[in-house]
Amino acid sequence: MADVMRQAEPPLEREILDALVEATARQDRTAFITLFNFYAPRVKSYLLRLNADDSLAEEIAQEVMLTVWRKAGQFDRTQASASTWIFRIARNRRIDAARRAAKPELSPEEPALLPPEAEAPDMAAHASARDVRVHEALKDLPEDQLSLLRLAFFDGLSHSEIAERLDLPLGTVKSRLRLAFDKLRRRLRPEDL
Secondary structure, rough: OOOOOOOOOOOOOOOHHHHHHHHOOOHHHHHHHHHHHHHHHHHHHHHOOOOOOOHHHHHHHHHHHHHHHEEEHHHOOOEEEEHHHHHHHHHHHHHHHHHHHHHOOOOOOOHOOOOOOOOOHHHHHHHHHHHHHHHHHEEEEEEEOOHHHHHHHOOOOEEEEHHHHHOOOHHHHHHHHHHHHHHHHHHHHHHHH
């Protein structure tokens, strides 16, 4: 009993494939079926060579062929052949899939994405009173000490950066900051904060 050998389909010529895409643009279902049968397995094989797993390659191949059906009107045989156009779509879809895979999905329950919880009224009142006490205590500091505190805490500068900016010796910066903290400690009790 002889094995029945499946004969390979003869390759379609460029002009025929280009014409099939143009016919698909006119919503010719028969032309699209011919394109689908010819290109879908080739696109899947191409995607597998681009390291897509089997299910992803199948999914992208389906998307590519759906894009061919929807956007066949954009095909221009003077710009590229049908093969080039279709495989470019496949390549771009594979790149998009790789980008999606590399970018994790954000959970709506992610704590960083949730709005801050409303502050309890008693805590808000305490914070407001604390801010007033700290502001009043800062007013009592000499300007040279206050400016150093601003540079250290609001601008985030290190002691050496402050010394360089103000052209002061590092020891002077450190001693003025120490004096400022001592005055604030005397004025503000820990239970007030």
